[in-house]
Amino acid sequence: MYDAIIVGARCAGAAAALLLARKGYRVLLVDKATFPSDTISGHFVFHPGVLKLQHWGLLDKVLASGCPPITKMVFDIGDFTLTGQIPQEMNGLPFGIGPRRTVLDTILVEAAVEAGAELWQGFVVTDLLRDQDTVVGIRGRSSDARDITEHARIVIGADGKHSKIAQLVGAPIYHEVPSLTCWYYTYWSNLPCDSLEIHWRHHRLVLLFPTNDGLTFGMVGWPHQEFHEFRGDIEGNYLKTMRMFPEVADRIANARREERFVGMADVPNFFRKPFGRGWALVGDAGHHKDPTPAYGISDAFCDAELLTDAIHNGFNGQQTLPDALAEYEQLRNQRAIPDHEYTCQMSRLEQWDNPDMLRLRAALRGNAEDTGRYLAMAAKAIPRDVFLAPQNLQRIFQQAVHLPT
Ligand SMILES: Cc1cc2nc3c(=O)[nH]c(=O)nc-3n(C[C@H](O)[C@H](O)[C@H](O)COP(=O)(O)OP(=O)(O)OC[C@H]3O[C@@H](n4cnc5c(N)ncnc54)[C@H](O)[C@@H]3O)c2cc1C
Structure with a gap:
């Protein structure tokens, strides 16, 4: 009997396995892939993801693989090219990094195993075990074609946007917007x-x-x-x-x-209710979004941390598990629902050169520090409501030298 079985061993699943194993839980991590393994995905990891990798002690390893830290961003929408470096607030940490998924996912999987998680590769989960209405384990097929069942206190679906776990538990979907x-x-x-x-x-x-x-x-x-x-x-x-x-x-x-x-072209936007009796969802399985702003990987890391903290609180009796998981959903949505609206707006690929945008860019021209902050907002290093606060914008417009009349 495991404390947790995690289905899917990439950004969300391997991170969750690593964090739970480091808290001392008995974790089984399974994936139908065998690592190193590539997947269809871009792989720019924005600042919040970089912070998580640093916090988990993995950033140096990722950088040592030879993917350079990105401290400069270029944003061109036709008026002129806005170029900025990281602002002071980022303490020298980059806007992001772009490791290949063969590199990043393997580092995460190896770290999870090093922390004590058991890894089954080439293992396909086909069904869930239930005790009345509670999920109590998984059924699946190993790489040598054996049918295997295993039990756990919680089964976590980190199995991507077409999550088998979500499908088997019938996780409700909300805020759905089709591929843009x-x-x-x-x-x-x-x-x-x-x-x-x-x-x-x-x-x-x-x-x-x-x-x-x-x-x-x-x-x-x-x-x-x-x-x-x-x-x-x-x-x-x-x-x-x-x-x-x-x-x-x-x-x-x-x-x-x-x-x-x-x-x-299969890039829908949606949230799934990420928990129920004996199960939880994390990463794309719980919330999928268009790749335009490239937030998927860093969101998966952040949600893996939120979920594993919730499970820990539920398992150690600090909260009931349902309360802790309800808080996980609430905290995830607090971050992700405003991002979802922004993502859908940007992903329509329309009118990025609207008059407000052009006016702000013109005001930023020649202002290196605020340009860095503006780009740091896209990198999620500075919250949007901080940069876009009326008094901050007013200050930028007052200092502007290139403002159009
Ligand atoms: C074109 C494109 C570009 C993107 N660019 C970026 C980018 O630049 N930056 C960024 O942050 N995000 C990007 N994303 C989003 C990013 O790919 C995802 O957000 C991220 O991969 C989510 O990770 P995950 O661990 O939740 O799921 P996944 O990476 O989908 O991993 C799910 C895992 O579950 C396993 N699995 C599934 N079903 C089963 C089963 N039944 N049994 C066993 N194993 C199973 C799969 O084998 C897989 O390894 C992009 C996406 C696309 C499509």
Whole structure:
């Protein structure tokens, strides 16, 4: 009998296993994948995720893998290119890092095992065990085709947006918004890039950042309804989009593509009720969102910490487990519901160059410190309501030298 069985061993599941094992619980972590394993995903980890990795003692390991810390951001929407460095408040920690998932997920899984979690790879969970209306364990198939059952005090679904656990318990869905975008990405050598670059024009988005092995990750976003058109000529549409941006076009002309194109249009936005009797959900399984603002990984880390704190409080009697898990849902939503509204707005890829945005950018031009803070807001290092507070904006506009009349 385990204290917790965690289904899914990536950002959410391996982090939850690590944290529970470090608290002394008996944890079984299972995944149908075998690590190191890649997955269809961008992998820019924003500041809150970097903080978690640092707090868990894993940041040095991730950086030592050769993915550079990103201390500069470039934000281009057609008026001019806003470029900023990390502001003082960030204490020298980067806006983010871009480790390959083969690297990041493996470091997390190894740390969970080192902390005492048991790992079953190549193991597919097919069903849940129940005692009346309470989940008490899992049923699954091992890599050598054996049917296995195991029991636990709680089963955690960290098994991604199409969560089998969520499906088996019938977790209710709320705040649902269908897919708004579609994406294709690949990896380039000889494409110089030392920043997180965000380029937007007319319903098109390009994201670039440096990752492991000296490569640059390059992803193109289009509106969801144009996915079939994109798919009709993946390379042509990818390159055409990259070439829309003069600062990218020059570099892509001399770059060499090192990997195949990977695409995805299944990026719905929703929340699931993340707990019930004997079960909980974390990461994409509990809350999925469009990749436009690239918050999925850092959110998975934050929620893994919230959930494991709640389970600990429930198991040690500080709260009843249902109360502790209800608080987990509340704290998750307190952070994620405002982000969800922002994400859906940005993911429509419309009017990023609205008059308010252009006016603020013009006011920031030449103001290095506030530009850094503005970009730190996108990196979730400075809360939006702090940067966008009327008195802060008023101060920026008063200091502005480039404000349009
Ligand atoms: C195109 C795209 C780009 C993205 N870019 C970024 C980005 O730049 N930055 C960012 O922060 N986020 C990004 N995201 C989001 C990010 O990928 C997710 O938020 C993140 O992977 C969530 O991690 P997770 O651990 O919750 O789930 P997942 O990474 O989906 O892991 C779930 C795991 O569960 C396992 N599993 C599933 N079912 C079972 C089963 N029945 N039995 C056993 N194992 C099972 C799977 O094998 C998998 O390993 C992007 C997503 C997409 C689609």
